[in-house]
Amino acid sequence: MNYLQEILVISTALFFIGIYGLLTRRNIIAILMSVELMLNSVNINFVAFNKYLYPNSLDGIFFAIFIITIAAAEVALAIAIVINLYRNHDSVDIDSTTLLKY
Amino acid sequence: MNYAQYIPLLLALPLLSFAILGIWGRKSLKKSSGIIGTMVLLILTIISIAVATHYFFIGEKLNNGYQTIFALNIPWLDFGYKNLSIDIGLLLDPISVMMLVVITVVSLMVHIFSLGYMKGEERYPTYFAFLSLFTFSMLGLVLSANIFQMYIFWELVGVSSYLLIGFYFTQPKAVAAAKKAFIVTRFADLGFLIGILMLGIQAETFDFLTLIERLTNAESTAYINMQATSFLGISALTWALSLVFVGGAGKSAMFPLHIWLPDAMEGPTPVSALIHAATMVVAGVFLVARLFPIFHFNHTALNLVAWTGALSALFAAVIACTQTDIKRVLAYSTMSQIGYMMFALGVSGYGGESGLGYTASLFHLFTHAFFKSLLFLGAGIIIHAIHSNDLKDMGGLRHALPVTHLTFLIACLAIAGVPPLSGFFSKEEILLAAWEGNRMIFTIGLLTAGLTAFYMFRLYFLIFWNRPATKVISKEAPASMKIPLIILAAISLVAGFIPFSQLVTTDQQPFKSSFHVLFSIAPLLLVIAGIFTAMHLYKNQGEKAAHLAQWFGKFYQGALHKFYIDEVYLFITRNIIYKIIGSPAARFDKQVVDGGVNGLGNGTRFIAEKIKALQNGRVQSYLLVFLGGILILSFIFIGWNKI
Amino acid sequence: MDTSKIIFYLLGGFILGMALLAVTEKKIFRSAIWLLFALIGIAGLYFWMALEFIAAVQIIVYVGGIVVLIIFSVFLTHQAEDDMPKTGLSRKIAAGLAVISGAAFTIQLFLNNDFNLSAIPFDSDVARIGTAMLETGTGGYLLPFEAVSMLLLAAMVGCIVIAIRPEKSEKNDSENPPSFSNPPTRNPEPVEGILN
Numbered sequence A: 001m002n003y004l005q006e007i008l009v010i011s012t013a014l015f016f017i018g019i020y021g022l023l024t025r026r027n028i029i030a031i032l033m034s035v036e037l038m039l040n041s042v043n044i045n046f047v048a049f050n051k052y053l054y055p056n057s058l059d060g061i062f063f064a065i066f067i068i069t070i071a072a073a074e075v076a077l078a079i080a081i082v083i084n085l086y087r088n089h090d091s092v093d094i095d096s097t098t099l100l101k102y
Numbered sequence B: 001m002n003y004a005q006y007i008p009l010l011l012a013l014p015l016l017s018f019a020i021l022g023i024w025g026r027k028s029l030k031k032s033s034g035i036i037g038t039m040v041l042l043i044l045t046i047i048s049i050a051v052a053t054h055y056f057f058i059g060e061k062l063n064n065g066y067q068t069i070f071a072l073n074i075p076w077l078d079f080g081y082k083n084l085s086i087d088i089g090l091l092l093d094p095i096s097v098m099m100l101v102v103i104t105v106v107s108l109m110v111h112i113f114s115l116g117y118m119k120g121e122e123r124y125p126t127y128f129a130f131l132s133l134f135t136f137s138m139l140g141l142v143l144s145a146n147i148f149q150m151y152i153f154w155e156l157v158g159v160s161s162y163l164l165i166g167f168y169f170t171q172p173k174a175v176a177a178a179k180k181a182f183i184v185t186r187f188a189d190l191g192f193l194i195g196i197l198m199l200g201i202q203a204e205t206f207d208f209l210t211l212i213e214r215l216t217n218a219e220s221t222a223y224i225n226m227q228a229t230s231f232l233g234i235s236a237l238t239w240a241l242s243l244v245f246v247g248g249a250g251k252s253a254m255f256p257l258h259i260w261l262p263d264a265m266e267g268p269t270p271v272s273a274l275i276h277a278a279t280m281v282v283a284g285v286f287l288v289a290r291l292f293p294i295f296h297f298n299h300t301a302l303n304l305v306a307w308t309g310a311l312s313a314l315f316a317a318v319i320a321c322t323q324t325d326i327k328r329v330l331a332y333s334t335m336s337q338i339g340y341m342m343f344a345l346g347v348s349g350y351g352g353e354s355g356l357g358y359t360a361s362l363f364h365l366f367t368h369a370f371f372k373s374l375l376f377l378g379a380g381i382i383i384h385a386i387h388s389n390d391l392k393d394m395g396g397l398r399h400a401l402p403v404t405h406l407t408f409l410i411a412c413l414a415i416a417g418v419p420p421l422s423g424f425f426s427k428e429e430i431l432l433a434a435w436e437g438n439r440m441i442f443t444i445g446l447l448t449a450g451l452t453a454f455y456m457f458r459l460y461f462l463i464f465w466n467r468p469a470t471k472v473i474s475k476e477a478p479a480s481m482k483i484p485l486i487i488l489a490a491i492s493l494v495a496g497f498i499p500f501s502q503l504v505t506t507d508q509q510p511f512k513s514s515f516h517v518l519f520s521i522a523p524l525l526l527v528i529a530g531i532f533t534a535m536h537l538y539k540n541q542g543e544k545a546a547h548l549a550q551w552f553g554k555f556y557q558g559a560l561h562k563f564y565i566d567e568v569y570l571f572i573t574r575n576i577i578y579k580i581i582g583s584p585a586a587r588f589d590k591q592v593v594d595g596g597v598n599g600l601g602n603g604t605r606f607i608a609e610k611i612k613a614l615q616n617g618r619v620q621s622y623l624l625v626f627l628g629g630i631l632i633l634s635f636i637f638i639g640w641n642k643i
Numbered sequence C: 001m002d003t004s005k006i007i008f009y010l011l012g013g014f015i016l017g018m019a020l021l022a023v024t025e026k027k028i029f030r031s032a033i034w035l036l037f038a039l040i041g042i043a044g045l046y047f048w049m050a051l052e053f054i055a056a057v058q059i060i061v062y063v064g065g066i067v068v069l070i071i072f073s074v075f076l077t078h079q080a081e082d083d084m085p086k087t088g089l090s091r092k093i094a095a096g097l098a099v100i101s102g103a104a105f106t107i108q109l110f111l112n113n114d115f116n117l118s119a120i121p122f123d124s125d126v127a128r129i130g131t132a133m134l135e136t137g138t139g140g141y142l143l144p145f146e147a148v149s150m151l152l153l154a155a156m157v158g159c160i161v162i163a164i165r166p167e168k169s170e171k172n173d174s175e176n177p178p179s180f181s182n183p184p185t186r187n188p189e190p191v192e193g194i195l196n
Helices: A003-024 A028-053 A059-089 B002-024 B033-058 B094-117 B124-143 B147-165 B172-203 B208-215 B221-228 B236-251 B260-266 B269-278 B280-290 B292-296 B299-320 B326-346 B352-386 B402-416 B422-437 B439-464 B479-497 B517-538 B544-552 B554-560 B562-612 B619-642 C003-024 C028-048 C052-076 C089-111 C126-133 C142-163
Strands: B069-078 B085-092
Touching (some): A003 A028, A003 C003, A028 C028, B002 B033, B002 B124, B033 B094, B033 B124, B085 B094, B085 B147, B094 B269, B094 B280, B094 B352, B124 B147, B124 B269, B124 B280, B147 B236, B147 B269, B147 B280, B208 B221, B208 B292, B221 B236, B236 B280, B236 B292, B236 B299, B260 B326, B280 B292, B280 B352, B292 B299, B299 B326, B326 B439, B352 B402, B352 B422, B352 B479, B402 B479, B439 B517, C003 C028, C052 C126
């Protein structure tokens, strides 16, 4: 198993840990943190592939840069929404936002 | 014959009257519905008498006999099996033309009587609508050219009877009586239907003429097949005819299917006069007469008819001697007289003089219709005057109700068989036919004649003599109620002189019937004995009748309770049919069938609740399911090959 | 087994350990800290892979920006001290099963694949990255660069619009409306301050 595969193992595990957190956590902010983990694992993937498979171009690195940027913007917006939700419902439990059900 | 074109009118007019009176009667035609019904019937009577005159006296004869005319013959339902089909056909032959006259005249009399009797009744238009429906059904029955069409009208007649018996539906007794009549006749009609199907399938036709032609020809395949196949040792033809006769016996209240007739007296009295005296109850006799050629070829079935008729006649006569309700006495009297008609058919031969029983039976049907309906209408007036049905409340009414008294007396003399009234001639011919056919049945008939005279005059004396006058609550009836009595009495006086054997015979060839003076002596003696016994016992008040009843002891008690036949039926239905068949079936239906269907619904709802839980508004659940789906799909599409 | 490999394994274990702690920790503040360490670990991994620029961007933006933002939001929603509500066991088991099977499937997928590794060493010079970012044509990322800056502007404006406190005269009970389920929360006073 070369370095690429080991790095991929790490990133896959990180991704699925993020999914576990996404599915299990009840606090919205904790869910956001899990999403950050998933995004990071994707970043690792991109740069690893770029470095070990296609060293001529820089596509992977740029993907990673843009993902970081957009993740930052997204977290900011998500926090704003959470603040708004907290103001209306007085709670950040995701089980209290179940209005769209049967 | 162009008069045949008017025959469909005979059916269309009463049906139209039923529809109009039924739909608009209660709303707009309240007062005039009676007049409309009666007018329609007047037209029908005129048409029938005109048709009869043309048919019997003016029309041409075929082979010196009356020809059968088809007024209408339209194919309707084709079974596609062995050329069987139900056609709509209207058939004119001697018996149907005779029945047309009987039905329309009696119905007209009943309509006129009802104008007065049912006045002030709330559902007056409905009553006339039902009467029109009945007239339509009965006319359709006698005009049917096709045994299945006759079955359809047979059932329609049963429905009309049910509607009319249960006319006062707020009284539970009337409702129970209507149910009983319908159920007993429906049960008998099961036999009728099976018989029809057997005859139809073997003879490959439902049409009367073709049926008779095929099954009376000893060389036809149908006849051979039917005689050859046997079930439980009895040939198929006998089974079929017996089953058809069972249907007829139900409608005609023969023993043991007679239980509905006394109870049917809960209906209005004009209804009893029309349906349960003159027309519907003779439908069974008419059926046997229609199929008579086939019956003649099968002696077993014919014997069944004869003995059932004879036993019913005697049975009913004995019971009638003990009853105290005026309408019940008349009901049992009807049963007895129809028994006469049945056994007359049963002992009859075929062809010319030997077909005397057939002619006599239909002659008696003709005369009986008139004097029996007269008796019922008179009873209606009496009941109306006294406000009670019971003989104990009546007595000495001959001065209070003079017209009723006179017409009732004429009718009693007619039914007893006193010359020169009509009943004498018809009964004498029946007894003559029985003498030639079956001596034992002749003896039964003779005995019953005596009993008939006895109980009818018992009735007469108990109503009009016996006591000083009972109080009459309502005064004598209006003219509309007296006119039918007078007309019917007049007919009863002269109808005996109609030369019936020239008109209605087994093979449509007229023959001369002779009058045997010597033969008539024995019945006449018995009749006079019966009348005088009744006079002795009942003309004046006294204990003689009660003593006689006690002398008969247990036998009298049994007759008073109608020989407990009703109790037997109740036992069978309650303990056997209800407990063993009905209740388990109902339980099965409720728990298994309903339970199954409900279970299906409940199961669906249960599954739906589970599925509903999938949409709980929680994003994490959705994601979990999403992830699971992706994993499964990726496993299927990518991983399957790798493993 | 050279040093490089050992360091790599240490880094990998550190990252995964911190991540696991982050998703299972009951107190949210601690969870944020575990996340912080995980992100630092990832930056360390980037350093090990000789991608200094990405590592630096990771630390500056993620660790220094996003985690701080998360901690701010924790304070703003008044949860710094409470335990978070627990999830049911069935949910955890279902999620765990899905995750483990997914991970197993994915890992075996690429373990069985033969990657043809390139022998050329990777040159991630910062100058090279910068030049490529402002180039048009192939290998140039000018357009995404400009688009991302527009995105950031939109995100900033959007955040402000979403989170702005409505004026008091419009609604009279925007502060304490009824909540639709029963999570354990406190009744807060209206927050004045940071984002007003």
